[in-house]
Amino acid sequence: MKIATWNINGVRARIENALAWTKQAAPDVLCFQEIKTEDAGFPRQAFEDLGYNVETHGQKGFNGVAILSRLKFDEVSRGLPDDANDIQSRFIEGVFSVGGGAIRVVCLYLPNGNPVGTEKFPYKLAWMERLAAYTKSRLDDEEAFVLCGDFNVIPETSDAKIPEAWVNDALFQPETRRAYRKLLNLGLTDAFRACNDQPGNYTFWDYQAGAWQRNNGIRIDHHLLSPQAADKLVTVTIDKQTRGWEKPSDHVPVILELAV
DNA sequence: ATGGCTGCAGGATGCAGA
Numbered sequence: 425m426k427i428a429t430w431n432i433n434g435v436r437a438r439i440e441n442a443l444a445w446t447k448q449a450a451p452d453v454l455c456f457q458e459i460k461t462e463d464a465g466f467p468r469q470a471f472e473d474l475g476y477n478v479e480t481h482g483q484k485g486f487n488g489v490a491i492l493s494r495l496k497f498d499e500v501s502r503g504l505p506d507d508a509n510d511i512q513s514r515f516i517e518g519v520f521s522v523g524g525g526a527i528r529v530v531c532l533y534l535p536n537g538n539p540v541g542t543e544k545f546p547y548k549l550a551w552m553e554r555l556a557a558y559t560k561s562r563l564d565d566e567e568a569f570v571l572c573g574d575f576n577v578i579p580e581t582s583d584a585k586i587p588e589a590w591v592n593d594a595l596f597q598p599e600t601r602r603a604y605r606k607l608l609n610l611g612l613t614d615a616f617r618a619c620n621d622q623p624g625n626y627t628f629w630d631y632q633a634g635a636w637q638r639n640n641g642i643r644i645d646h647h648l649l650s651p652q653a654a655d656k657l658v659t660v661t662i663d664k665q666t667r668g669w670e671k672p673s674d675h676v677p678v679i680l681e682l683a684v
Numbered sequence: 685a686t687g688g689c690t691g692c693a694g695g696a697t698g699c700a701g702a
């Protein structure tokens with residue numbers, strides 16, 4: 425099965441691209457981040473017409489996540505389970521029955537955290553701690569699950585064309601990278617890096633200063649797998665084509681394939 | 685990039701993104 429993640433940067437502004445890619449790539453599960461709309465504004469019918477079930481966790485103007493699935497949702501929940509007071513819509517999860525078992529898919533949009541030195545950065549780090557606590561609890565279940573989405577973390581220097589340009593950025597701070605390693609060290613597998621150890625593979629290119637044309641990108645959209653999911657890992661593909669389309673998102677889709 | 689785009693809310697421009 426194919427589980428894709430794509431920071432769409434406004435699903436309403438991007439609807440033509442989103443539908444065209446979904447038709448072409450035909451993922452079984454598709455996780456969107458930055459839908460930038462309330463639930464009522466999500467173009468649900470257009471995706472239902474392609475055969476998808478749609479679950480959203482929207483927010484007016486900013487953030488917002490959604491999971492689309494060809495499989496029926498056995499369960500859905502919205503928000504990290506520890507804090508009902510967090511009004512930012514950055515987390516939605518679904519559970520699906522596959523191949524005699526179940527797989528849980530978490531679609532997340534981790535806080536950007538810039539500028540460092542404002543309250544945004546500690547919010548990011550705290551969110552990563554909350555995600556780690558959630559993960560630790562899920563790992564105790566010893567089930568297959570996937571955390572995917574826009575992590576807003578550049579894990580290593582090999583994940584940026586110009587790492588020096590990011591040293592003062594929240595995406596590449598030592599504390600950010602440490603928190604990401606801490607997450608992995610709980611027992612998760614970075615699916616892309618399990619399949620590809622080469623530099624030069626990016627998922628985001630800034631709109632400004634010809635970043636795409638210069639391939640000045642960063643790899644910040646990830647799939648992290650529980651051991652039971654990692655055992656089924658086939659491959660991960662970064663689908664760069666959409667970045668060259670008209671009115672592109674600044675992120676491109678990343679597709680995880682599992683042997684289930 | 686000390687931000688050169690872009691989307692959104694709102695109905696002008698400011699904020700957020702990374």
